[in-house]
Structures are given as structure tokens and as C-alpha cells.
Amino acid sequence: MMKKTDTGPIQITELLGDGIGPELAESIHAVADALPVDFQFQQIDWSLANREARGDAVIDEAEESMRRTKLAVKYPTVTNKVSPNALIRRRCDFSVIYRPAISIKGIHTNFKEDVNLHIVRIATGGTYDDPGQLIGKDAAVSLRMVERKPCEQAAKFAFELARSKGMTYGDSHYSVTSSSKHTIQRVTDGLFESVVTKVHEQYEDVQHNVELFDALLAKIILDPSSYEVVLVLNEYGDFLSDMASGLVGSLGTGASGNYSFDDNNDVDIAMFDPAGGTAPDIAGKNLANPAAVLLAFGMLLDHVNRYDLGHALRLSLLGCIENGHSTRDLGGKLNTDEFTKIVIDNIAAHLPA
Template identity: 30%
Template sequence: MATQNILLLAGDGIGPEVMGEVKKIIALIEGKGLMAFSIEEDLVGGCAYDAHGVAISDAAVAKAQGADAVLLGAVGGPKWDGVPYEHRPEAGLLRLRKDLELFANLRPAICYPALADSSSLKRELVDGLDLMIVRELTGGVYFGEPKEIVDLPNGQKRGVDTQVYETYEIERIAKVAFELARVRGNRVTSSEKRNVMKSGLLWNQVVTATHKQGYEDVQLDHMLADALGMQLVRAPKQYDVIVTDNLFGDILSDVASMLTGSLGMLPSASLGAEDANGKRKSLYEPVHGSAPDIAGKGVANPLAMIASLAMALKYSLGKPDLADLLDKAISQTLEDGFRTGDIWSEGFRKVGTAEMGDAVAERFEALLAA
């Protein structure tokens, strides 16, 4: 049995708490003899800045480069609002994405039937929702140069961020979207702002050309990002796979997250290109932030972190069967009425982080034994 090398970067805020629940699942899998793990842990974000003066150390990045999968909790918090911009907690996450060349961010938005009434939309709009946002992650306005604030002769200042995309960056993310669609609903919606942005016009042209070069069996539609945002809250189930750039992907995936009832429910995967052995660099993290207001209180929702482990099992660790069972265990836990505060409503059992993690582990173990 091959040993899987896993790097855990718990990070800041509620990160260590939700990561603790993932450790329970990993220990359960290994205890059943289903997989062998070599686990390393390190710092990222504000805690790394406190320890090393940077948001992630070179040593931690080297560990990430050698890992079969990296699991990350969350970064940031008001404690670090005054640190130099280049050392802000989020810089650690951005460096991981860039150094590991994690260009493809997969953000599923799934509404579990038991949570349909927790959504801000009517049940009939979200019940059964299962869409995937494929976000380009290493280009665009977050990484384009120049990126600066400059002083002008008249005493004013000018802030500059540059949106830049090259053909190959758009081609490779489009291929990921088309290939994912083939094992889902076979529909891709590409989104940009080609009406006002030259980079959006290029995006549209390249996605269209890529579609014609071997993916014409997949239905392709194009939609402006602002219109797509509106449609996501009007009729979200019309979508299967949405592919978009770094900025719009950031915004639209957060919109989609609220369709499911809570940010605490959504995992994500960030993947690099396949190597000669078919392996990819990878990073898995919940979409939610560090939630410093509830950190240390034991009330955070760990389900997105646990679901991120399920994505790692599916996309990096070669265990899609275990991934499916873990997702099913999450669903059963919700059906049995367990709720953390962010998804709780009258009539359900309100639990904390550890109790929710225990409930998932118990159901996962039962499914493994079935």
C-alpha cells in the first residue's frame, strides 16, 4: 500500500478547529487499513507571520511541493491588519497557488436536501442544486503587473491593478471545465465581460476556439459576468459547469455559496497540470474564511473542511469510492438533524465543531462497514 504524503496547514482563526475534525477522518481511514498516510503540519497566514515574519516560509512551500495533497484551513484576521502588504496572511495562500502552479480552482455548490430551507432562496430554486464553478487561479488581476499605488504630481494617488491573460492560460482552464462537464451534465457556461474588457474578449475567443478543438460534444454557452450573477440568484439550477477568470470566479463562487445555506458548507480544490505520471499538485480548502469572531469557541462548522478532504480523496489520492462515502456521511449527518450555529434553525440539534465532526465520523465508519 503506497503511503500518501499529506501536508496540513491549519492557518488562523477557526482553521485549527476545523482541521482537527479532518484529522479524525484521516485517522479513521488509516485505522481501518484502507490507506497509509505520512502527515506533516506547518504554518500559513498570520500565525506564520508571527513565527517567521512571512505569511509562509520557504520550508513550508517545499513541503507543499513534495506533498500528494495539501489541506489548508483558513488565513487572516484583524490581528494582522497592520502588517506590510506583502506579508499579509493572504499572501501565503497566493504564494502557494503561484509556486505550485495551481491554475484550476474547483468550487462545487451543492445544496443538500436537508439544508434547502437554510438557503436565502426558496426551496424550489435550490433543492437538488449541484453546480461547479471552475475559476482560473494564477492569472488575471490578482497577479497582473503593474500592481501599485503611485503618487501623482498634483498630490493625488493612483491605484493600479492589471488584468492580463495569455492564450495558454485560458485554453488550459477551459479544457478542465469541458472535461469536468463530460462526467457531469455536459454543459459549460463561460463567463467574462467582453463588452467592456479586452481580456474578456480574448477569453471568449479562446474558449470558443478550444471548444471547437475536440469538445464540441459539450454544450457551450457564454454569459456576461454581471448577468450570470443575477441568474445565479434567479434560477441557479440551469447551470452545470461555469468557467471564468480569477476575479469573477472569486465573486461568483461566493454568490453561489449562499445558495447552499452557508459558506461553512463549501469545499474547494486547486489543481495544477498533470505531470508525466498523471499526478497534479493540489491544495484543498474550505471556501469560508478564518471567522475570527468565533475562533476558539468550538462552534465553527467543519463540514466544508471535511468535504475538502473528500475532494482530495477523489482528485489527488485515487480513492473516489471513499470520497463518495464521506460525502454521503455528511449528507446523512444533516438528514439526522445535526446543525452548527450557521445552519441551525428551530427543531434541529445544535452542536459544536467537535460533535459535528464526531457525527460525520460515526456515519462514515458505518458506511465503511456496510
């Protein structure tokens, strides 16, 4: 364990889950205990049994805690009738999802090009919030909504991300590509693109490109190095995130951040979670791959301005996988605890002297 620093504690709302959730939580706590920071986890039981027993009360408890800590980590949860993910996103006004998709050496993939995509998805609107309506017996209609405010929030987030990533990893800023079907969806996607263009006026140092979404998918497969931060509407972000996960070879390494914003379009609440599900077939067997939740925790560390720790955690984890020290789903032989331990043992080597 590294020596703790004198900085104040970081309070985190922790939404406990189902299936492999408890094992992922153990991995997070083992890493947190080893880092030189005092983390205080405010645990809330979000298991299916507790949600069904307590109803809205457990949602109220989670919202109150998250509005107080401004920070949360969430584990996979079972959806039965109502998605807990959708509930908490609605309660906390999460309007942006950020999901990196980055190639990891040591993971087998049919795609041989290096991928370094940072997908910023507007998490509201589109057709996802609309139940649709039947018109007679043989037709159906759905209302597609795009709102200015979430577009502004996502655009600012994307340009800030590109600026910070470029300063960290290179001599210039990352570029932002906004993508839609604005030539066809002229009103909705047209509004999105016009808002992004307006926000870009505040970030003239960051290159902004516009790409039609169908062309974007093809061009990413042909040459992913041409794209860095990609900003998209709700449905497009869903499609693109899943495709990108396939390109890098594993859903088991997908992590995401969910964000709400204040009146100045600055991040208010941030919640981080793995992209995978509850995996009931291996739950309780110490076989779960904690890579995604640890990468999500690394994103949390970046968010609270401990990039040094987040980067060291990522380098340690990626180095372990590259050297063949991985869980069985990635072709290795380690169980959850063993993989977590070897990641922890190598973090110190990646911290600044």
C-alpha cells in the same frame, strides 16, 4: 474504524492555521483515521506567530513539501500585511480554483431553488495582480491582464470536470458555460473566450455555452438548473462564488480546490481548503463547523482516485445535516467533536458493499 486496505500511504502536506484551524485539523484527522486508507500528514506550522518568526523560511518549507507530496490541505490563516494564501498560490503556480456550490437539505436559505454549480475560476491575472497607479490627483488606472496559458489550463480542467461529473451522476456529460464580458472587454475577455472555444475542440462530447456575465448572474437566480460547470476569469469567479454561497445559504459549507499544472496542462499540485476564515470569536471553544473542511477533504479523496470514500464522506455529512444533526451555526446543537463523530459513524453505510 474501517479495516485498512493494503494500498500505499497517501502523503499530504498539512498547512496548520490560526483561530479554529486546530479544531478543524482534529476533525480531519479523526475522519482520516477512520477511513480504510493510510494517510501520512506532513505538518507545517503556518500560524501567524510562526510565519512572523520565520518569515520566508516557512513559505519555503511549505512549497518544498507540496512539490514533493503534490497534495495539500490548508486551514484558515490570519492575514497580517501579506496574505499567506496569495504567497503559496504564487509559489506553487496555482492558476485554477474549483469551488462547488451545492444546495444542502437542512440548511435554511431564502433561495428555494436547488443549486448544483461547479465554479472553475482562473486564479491569476485580471486586475487582482495589479496595484494600480494614480494619474495626477483625480484619476487612477489599473492594468488588466489575461494570459493564454491559465485560460487553457482552466478550460481543460472545466471540460474534464464536466465529462467526469456527467458520467458519474447522469447518462450524459455536464455542460460547460464560459462567461465574461467579451462584447465590451473585447481584447482580454475575447482572448479568454477564443481559448475556451479552441480547447473545446478536444471535448466535442461536452456541450459548451457562452454567456455574458451580467446575464449569467440574473439567469442563475431565475433558473440555476440550467447551469452546471461555469468557467470564468478571476474577478468574475470571485463575485460568482460569493453569490453562489449566498444562494445555498451558508459560507460555512464552502470548500475549494487550488491547482497548478504541468507542461501538458495536467494537474501537478492540488491544495484543498475551506472557504471560511479563522473565526477568532469561537476559536478553542469546540463550536466550529467542520463541514467545509470535511467537504474539502472529500474533494481531496476524489482527486486521488478514491471517489468511493469521498462520496461516502459527502453522503454521510449531508445526511447528518438534513436530519438536523448539525452545529449551532446551522441551527443544530452539536459541537465540533460531536458532529465529526456522527459523520464518521455513518460513513460505512454509504460505502459500496
